[in-house]
Amino acid sequence: MAIATPPGEGAIGIVRLSGPAVRTITKRLFRSRRAETAEGMVPYRLTLGSLHDPDSGRAIDEVMTVFMPGPKSYTGEDMVEFQAHGGRAVLAGIVGSSLAAGARPASPGEFTRRAFLNGRLDLAQAEAVIDLILSRSRGAREAALGQLGGRLSAAIGALCDSLGDMAAAVEATIEFGEDEGLEEPLPPAPIENAIGTVRELLAGEGEGRVLREGLQVTFAGRTNVGKSSIINILVNSSRSIVTPHPGTTRDTVESPLNLEGISALLIDTAGFGPPRDAVEEEGIRRSRERLITADLAVVVLDSSEPLDESDRDLLDSTRCRPSLVVLNKSDLPALVDAGEVRQLAQDRPVVETSAKTGAGLEELRRVLGRSARSLFPRPEGEDPILTNSRHADALRRTLAALERAKENLERQSPIDMLASDIRAALSSLGEITGETVTEEILDRIFSNFCVGK
Ligand SMILES: Nc1nc2c(ncn2[C@@H]2O[C@H](COP(=O)(O)OP(=O)(O)OP(=O)(O)O)[C@@H](O)[C@H]2O)c(=O)[nH]1
Ligand SMILES: [Mg+2]
Structure with a gap:
């Protein structure tokens, strides 16, 4: 549970809750005007009603409530949002009552972290959420939106697919015991293409820096x-x-x-x-x-x-x-x-x-x-723009691994070496989309988020 709107006074203040207990908690807090119970709520539709303290039954505010059952919600879990009046006492009252009804405060970025853990977004998309919120120019906004829509993820996914095929071919050769080199050399094209793609992505890093830090x-x-x-x-x-x-x-x-x-x-x-x-x-x-x-x-x-x-x-x-x-x-x-x-x-x-x-x-x-x-000619192009230094760093390691792979392939080095290079490249790519990523990195990424997102 968290307040999702900025602190202070405003027309509307939103409190959102996510998790398996959302239905129970909502029932204890919300009375639909029409049905006098939370049952009057139709999923994904706004319902007018009032929020009440679960212990005293005293009214806190008139609100619009929307219930979004999982998995078709932002986090992939059951979610509810109370759209209340955006005042301090109102929101404090809703937060206090939600706690009393069994909710717990969300940590920064926890909703998006859950969305990532539940497979609603990959990590690059989750990072785009905060970039979009923090964007201050059209260029930055469009780059973040493109990334949120999966532009970068698609490019990384395509790379992983072709390298994955290559890895499978190499592993198969190892399995059949031909570890002294390949009888028929593997075609270098997939690695060369991958190197080209990674270089192209890295070439856009300067633009990304401009988007992030300003020209x-x-x-x-x-x-x-x-x-x-x-x-x-x-x-x-x-x-x-x-x-x-x-x-x-x-x-x-x-x-x-x-x-x-x-x-x-x-x-x-x-x-x-x-x-x-x-x-x-x-x-x-x-x-x-x-x-x-x-x-x-x-x-x-x-x-x-x-x-x-x-x-x-x-x-x-x-x-x-x-x-x-x-x-x-x-x-x-x-x-x-x-x-x-x-x-x-x-x-x-x-x-x-x-x-x-x-x-x-x-x-x-x-x-x-x-x-x-x-x-800075192409902020609205279709190509993914590298705006995140974490992604750039992972791509540089991918490039180094691919260049080693290319060299080992040309030299006809033992195939184990090639296999380990390709695995290293795949693992670095996986860090971008979050397939191979440590808890520590996740903590670092989501701690930059605001509470409530
Ligand atoms: N007549 C006239 N005076 C100007 C013009 N632009 C600036 N000034 C005056 O020139 C003086 C210096 O202006 P600044 O903007 O401080 O110049 P600066 O280049 O930042 O100077 P430093 O900080 O000392 O390097 C001030 O008295 C300004 O009012 C202009 O276009 N015409
Ligand atoms: Mg001056």
Whole structure:
């Protein structure tokens, strides 16, 4: 039993129960308005009634109740959900009465864990549930929904099938005693195909990281060019401090922003310039670090001051990376030749802005969105996207085992070795869908869930 809705006050608060005692407990708590008993409930249909304390009989709330008999329920067990008014005292009353009627509090993710243990979902799908709840952008949501629908599981399942056939052929050979090598060599195609598929899945890991952590967009430039002012406008808040003094931003400041359905993290950095103290020096070191690790770099220049060496260095050092150039302070008389900047920018977009008047900011938003899209072209494709580092880790071990298998096959090594490689690959794949997974890993996964899911 657990409250399934977020804490606080809301229109509706849901308490859900799952397990073999659900019918008995419901009978003790719920009175259908029409039948005056819980028996008036039709499975999977909402029934209006009231909840009562089992000891005193006192009413707690008017509720809608839905009874979902197993195995056709989320957990695969008998389940009931009470849709009550979403207030603290109401929900506390329902929880207290459920306990008195024989329920026990659920642990985090216990409903989904039971769904997994009862075969309603595999582990990758169960993990997609929490990803879906935590998703903050369309891309993340669609990837999680695809995984929940079994997209990744199907790809893993197909791999397991073909490797399973191969394993069976190898085991059969061992059984017939030909352990000194194969008379007729096994065809390498299934292993090569599997290696290709695993590599392809792993190639999508970068996209998955972007979905999970957001696209890192680092704004860099000299001090006082207006980096913080621009970011504040883009994220519509005064997240970074802005002052006329050079060296205002001394540490990196991160602000999340949704760029055309892709969640991004705009990173404001300490401006480049001669450091006046150890703090600024460390700030500049951090700026460089965030520039190196950025998915997208935004080079900000001040058009009201002549280009200097550090501007040119920055334009040059970001040339071969996904980056764009912003020429800020377009409201002031220009001392920078826009033509020269375009030339130094080469084929990168150059956007002229004024953080003071807001000119060019919409265009900058569009250009950022376009760059994000081009870095991350297929959030709505049909291919599974690897968003989970646990899955990536298991796939890397699968790949290593498959590569060993390929080598052993080519070298015509003793067939036992091949058999053990294929078994290792299958076992790593099984960790993803949960066929081969330890209790400890399950604990770790489900402890990230909220109570009530
Ligand atoms: N006229 C004009 N002033 C601007 C513009 N953008 C920023 N400023 C001013 O320039 C000064 C510096 O702006 P910031 O946004 O703090 O610049 P920064 O690049 O973050 O500076 P550091 O944090 O020191 O590296 C502030 O006084 C801003 O008001 C602009 O487009 N036009
Ligand atoms: Mg700043």
